[in-house]
Amino acid sequence: MTTARDLVLVAPGxxxxxxxxxxxxxxxxAGAEAVDLLQNGALSLNGHRMVPGxxxxxxxxxxxxxxxxxxxxxxxxxxxxxxxxxxxxxxxAYVDDLERAGLxxxxxxxxxxxxxxxxxxxxxxxxxxAEERRALGxxxxxxxxxxxxxxxxxxxxxxxxxxxxxTTVLAAxxxxxxxxxxxxxxxxVENAAFDNVWRG
Numbered sequence: 458m459t460t461a462r463d464l465v466l467v468a469p470g471x472x473x474x475x476x477x478x479x480x481x482x483x484x485x486x487a488g489a490e491a492v493d494l495l496q497n498g499a500l501s502l503n504g505h506r507m508v509p510g511x512x513x514x515x516x517x518x519x520x521x522x523x524x525x526x527x528x529x530x531x532x533x534x535x536x537x538x539x540x541x542x543x544x545x546x547x548x549x550a551y552v553d554d555l556e557r558a559g560l561x562x563x564x565x566x567x568x569x570x571x572x573x574x575x576x577x578x579x580x581x582x583x584x585x586x587a588e589e590r591r592a593l594g595x596x597x598x599x600x601x602x603x604x605x606x607x608x609x610x611x612x613x614x615x616x617x618x619x620x621x622x623x624t625t626v627l628a629a630x631x632x633x634x635x636x637x638x639x640x641x642x643x644x645x646v647e648n649a650a651f652d653n654v655w656r657g
Contacts, residue, residue, distance in 0.1 A: 458583055458586060458587065459489070459490070459493050459515075459517050459519075459520050460489040460490075460492055460493050460597055460598065460601070461486045461489035461490050461493065461519065461520070461551060462517070462551065462554075462555070462583070462587070463489075463586075463587035463590055463591075463598060464482075464485060464486060464489050464587075464598065464601055464602075465482070465486070465548070465551045465552070465555060466555075466560070466578060466583065466584050466587035466588070467584075467587045467588055467590075467591045467598070467602070468482060468485070468601075468602060468605055468607060479548045479549070480544070480548075480637055481604075481605055481606075481634050481637060481638075482547075482548040482605065483544035483545065483546065483547040483548040484540050484541075484544045484630060484633045484634055484637065485601045485604055485605055485630055485634065486544070486547045486548060486551060487523075487539065487540045487543040487544045487547055487630075488540060488601060488604075488626050488627065488629065488630035488633075489597070489601055490519070490520055490523040490543065491507070491523075491536065491539060491540075491626045492597050492623050492626055492627070493515070493520055494510075494520070494523060494524055494527075495622050495623055495626065496623075497513075497515060498510050498511070498513075499511070499512075499513060499515070499524045499527075500524070500527065501622065502536070502621075502622040502625055502626075503533070505535045505536050505537070505625060505629075506532065506533040506534070506535055507527060507528070507533050507534050507535070507536060507539055508533055509524075509527040509528070509529050509533070512524065512525070518554070519550060519551065519554055523543060526543065527539075536625060536626055536629040537629050537632070537633065540629060540630065540633050541633065555578075559579065559581075560578065560579050560581060560583055560584065561578060561579060591608075596618055596619055597619065597623065597627065600619075600627040600630075600631075601627070601630060603631070604627070604630045604631040604634050605634065606634075
Protein backbone atom coordinates (compact mmCIF):
# COMPACT_ATOMS: atom_id res chain seq x y z
CA MET A 458 0.00 0.00 0.00
CA THR A 459 1.17 3.53 -0.75
CA THR A 460 1.12 6.39 1.74
CA ALA A 461 -1.65 8.06 -0.27
CA ARG A 462 -3.86 4.97 -0.14
CA ASP A 463 -3.24 4.62 3.60
CA LEU A 464 -4.16 8.27 4.06
CA VAL A 465 -7.48 7.82 2.26
CA LEU A 466 -8.22 4.74 4.33
CA VAL A 467 -7.72 6.48 7.68
CA ALA A 468 -8.41 10.20 7.19
CA PRO A 469 -12.14 10.45 6.40
CA GLY A 470 -13.27 8.15 9.18
CA UNK A 471 -11.22 9.59 12.04
CA UNK A 472 -13.59 10.27 14.93
CA UNK A 473 -12.05 13.64 15.87
CA UNK A 474 -12.26 15.08 12.38
CA UNK A 475 -15.35 13.65 10.73
CA UNK A 476 -15.25 14.02 6.97
CA UNK A 477 -12.16 15.81 5.67
CA UNK A 478 -12.65 18.56 3.08
CA UNK A 479 -12.03 17.07 -0.36
CA UNK A 480 -9.68 19.89 -1.44
CA UNK A 481 -7.55 19.50 1.72
CA UNK A 482 -7.36 15.74 1.27
CA UNK A 483 -6.35 16.15 -2.38
CA UNK A 484 -3.43 18.38 -1.38
CA UNK A 485 -2.34 15.90 1.28
CA UNK A 486 -2.59 13.04 -1.23
CA ALA A 487 -0.35 14.91 -3.67
CA GLY A 488 2.15 15.33 -0.83
CA ALA A 489 1.89 11.65 0.07
CA GLU A 490 2.64 10.73 -3.54
CA ALA A 491 5.68 13.00 -3.57
CA VAL A 492 6.99 11.37 -0.38
CA ASP A 493 6.58 7.89 -1.86
CA LEU A 494 8.33 8.99 -5.07
CA LEU A 495 11.20 10.38 -2.98
CA GLN A 496 11.48 7.16 -1.04
CA ASN A 497 11.53 4.90 -4.11
CA GLY A 498 14.09 7.01 -5.98
CA ALA A 499 11.75 8.34 -8.68
CA LEU A 500 12.21 11.88 -7.37
CA SER A 501 14.74 14.03 -5.53
CA LEU A 502 14.70 17.62 -4.37
CA ASN A 503 17.14 20.39 -5.21
CA GLY A 504 16.12 22.92 -2.60
CA HIS A 505 12.38 23.19 -3.23
CA ARG A 506 12.59 22.05 -6.87
CA MET A 507 11.38 18.55 -7.75
CA VAL A 508 13.98 16.73 -9.87
CA PRO A 509 12.57 13.61 -11.56
CA GLY A 510 14.54 10.39 -11.38
CA UNK A 511 14.48 7.38 -13.71
CA UNK A 512 11.08 6.28 -15.04
CA UNK A 513 10.26 3.08 -13.18
CA UNK A 514 6.93 1.37 -12.51
CA UNK A 515 5.86 1.48 -8.87
CA UNK A 516 3.12 -1.13 -9.14
CA UNK A 517 0.46 1.39 -8.15
CA UNK A 518 -1.45 3.02 -11.04
CA UNK A 519 -2.02 6.39 -9.38
CA UNK A 520 1.57 6.62 -8.13
CA UNK A 521 2.79 5.70 -11.62
CA UNK A 522 0.56 8.48 -12.95
CA UNK A 523 2.10 10.89 -10.45
CA UNK A 524 5.62 9.91 -11.52
CA UNK A 525 4.74 10.29 -15.20
CA UNK A 526 3.35 13.78 -14.57
CA UNK A 527 6.58 15.15 -13.05
CA UNK A 528 7.96 18.10 -15.01
CA UNK A 529 11.10 16.84 -16.77
CA UNK A 530 12.48 20.10 -18.09
CA UNK A 531 14.36 22.75 -16.16
CA UNK A 532 13.51 24.76 -14.25
CA UNK A 533 11.69 21.98 -12.47
CA UNK A 534 8.50 22.62 -10.51
CA UNK A 535 8.65 23.64 -6.89
CA UNK A 536 6.99 21.37 -4.34
CA UNK A 537 4.28 24.01 -3.87
CA UNK A 538 3.57 24.17 -7.62
CA UNK A 539 3.38 20.36 -7.77
CA UNK A 540 0.91 20.16 -4.89
CA UNK A 541 -1.54 22.61 -6.44
CA UNK A 542 -1.24 21.16 -9.95
CA UNK A 543 -1.35 17.50 -8.96
CA UNK A 544 -4.09 17.82 -6.34
CA UNK A 545 -6.89 18.70 -8.78
CA UNK A 546 -9.51 15.99 -8.33
CA UNK A 547 -7.12 13.59 -6.61
CA UNK A 548 -9.37 12.63 -3.68
CA UNK A 549 -12.19 11.39 -5.97
CA ALA A 550 -9.59 9.57 -8.09
CA TYR A 551 -8.44 7.65 -5.02
CA VAL A 552 -12.04 6.91 -4.04
CA ASP A 553 -12.63 5.46 -7.52
CA ASP A 554 -9.42 3.45 -7.21
CA LEU A 555 -10.49 2.03 -3.85
CA GLU A 556 -13.87 1.09 -5.31
CA ARG A 557 -12.20 -0.79 -8.16
CA ALA A 558 -9.94 -2.56 -5.66
CA GLY A 559 -12.94 -3.66 -3.60
CA LEU A 560 -11.92 -1.58 -0.58
CA UNK A 561 -15.19 0.36 -0.68
CA UNK A 562 -18.64 -1.12 -0.22
CA UNK A 563 -22.14 0.31 -0.43
CA UNK A 564 -23.83 1.48 2.81
CA UNK A 565 -25.32 -1.31 4.87
CA UNK A 566 -22.08 -3.27 5.13
CA UNK A 567 -19.59 -2.85 7.96
CA UNK A 568 -17.32 0.12 7.42
CA UNK A 569 -16.71 3.85 7.74
CA UNK A 570 -18.51 6.39 5.54
CA UNK A 571 -16.08 7.91 3.05
CA UNK A 572 -16.10 11.32 1.30
CA UNK A 573 -19.10 10.90 -0.99
CA UNK A 574 -21.54 9.79 1.68
CA UNK A 575 -22.51 6.88 -0.59
CA UNK A 576 -19.67 4.40 -0.04
CA UNK A 577 -18.06 3.04 3.10
CA UNK A 578 -14.64 1.57 3.74
CA UNK A 579 -14.74 -2.20 3.75
CA UNK A 580 -13.61 -4.04 6.87
CA UNK A 581 -10.52 -5.49 5.18
CA UNK A 582 -6.85 -6.10 5.93
CA UNK A 583 -5.65 -3.03 4.00
CA UNK A 584 -7.77 -0.76 6.16
CA UNK A 585 -6.54 -2.40 9.36
CA UNK A 586 -2.92 -2.09 8.17
CA ALA A 587 -3.43 1.62 7.50
CA GLU A 588 -5.05 2.14 10.91
CA GLU A 589 -2.16 0.29 12.57
CA ARG A 590 0.33 2.55 10.78
CA ARG A 591 -1.56 5.56 12.15
CA ALA A 592 -1.79 4.09 15.64
CA LEU A 593 1.97 3.47 15.68
CA GLY A 594 2.55 7.13 14.88
CA UNK A 595 4.41 6.56 11.62
CA UNK A 596 5.86 10.07 11.12
CA UNK A 597 4.86 10.72 7.49
CA UNK A 598 1.26 9.64 7.98
CA UNK A 599 1.13 11.49 11.31
CA UNK A 600 2.37 14.71 9.70
CA UNK A 601 -0.19 14.47 6.87
CA UNK A 602 -3.01 13.84 9.35
CA UNK A 603 -1.80 16.83 11.38
CA UNK A 604 -1.90 19.01 8.25
CA UNK A 605 -5.53 17.92 7.79
CA UNK A 606 -6.34 18.88 11.38
CA UNK A 607 -7.07 15.29 12.38
CA UNK A 608 -4.07 14.49 14.56
CA UNK A 609 -2.22 16.56 17.13
CA UNK A 610 1.20 17.96 16.21
CA UNK A 611 3.73 15.09 15.85
CA UNK A 612 6.61 15.10 18.31
CA UNK A 613 9.96 16.56 17.28
CA UNK A 614 11.50 13.13 17.94
CA UNK A 615 9.22 11.57 15.33
CA UNK A 616 10.03 14.25 12.77
CA UNK A 617 13.77 13.92 13.35
CA UNK A 618 13.69 10.47 11.72
CA UNK A 619 12.68 12.02 8.37
CA UNK A 620 15.19 13.27 5.83
CA UNK A 621 15.23 16.90 4.71
CA UNK A 622 13.44 16.26 1.40
CA UNK A 623 10.51 14.51 3.05
CA THR A 624 10.32 17.23 5.71
CA THR A 625 10.24 19.87 2.94
CA VAL A 626 7.29 18.15 1.25
CA LEU A 627 5.36 17.73 4.49
CA ALA A 628 5.91 21.39 5.43
CA ALA A 629 4.66 22.44 1.97
CA UNK A 630 1.49 20.36 2.46
CA UNK A 631 0.83 22.06 5.80
CA UNK A 632 1.35 25.50 4.27
CA UNK A 633 -0.92 24.72 1.30
CA UNK A 634 -3.77 23.46 3.49
CA UNK A 635 -3.42 26.53 5.72
CA UNK A 636 -3.59 28.85 2.70
CA UNK A 637 -6.65 27.04 1.39
CA UNK A 638 -8.40 27.48 4.73
CA UNK A 639 -7.53 31.21 4.67
CA UNK A 640 -9.11 31.49 1.21
CA UNK A 641 -12.26 29.76 2.51
CA UNK A 642 -12.49 32.08 5.50
CA UNK A 643 -12.00 35.17 3.33
CA UNK A 644 -14.70 33.95 0.95
CA UNK A 645 -17.07 33.35 3.86
CA VAL A 646 -16.48 36.89 5.16
CA GLU A 647 -17.03 38.38 1.69
CA ASN A 648 -20.23 36.37 1.19
CA ALA A 649 -21.53 37.40 4.59
CA ALA A 650 -20.82 41.07 3.80
CA PHE A 651 -22.55 40.72 0.43
CA ASP A 652 -25.61 39.17 2.11
CA ASN A 653 -25.73 42.01 4.63
CA VAL A 654 -25.72 44.59 1.83
CA TRP A 655 -28.69 42.91 0.15
CA ARG A 656 -30.58 42.68 3.42
CA GLY A 657 -30.08 46.42 3.88
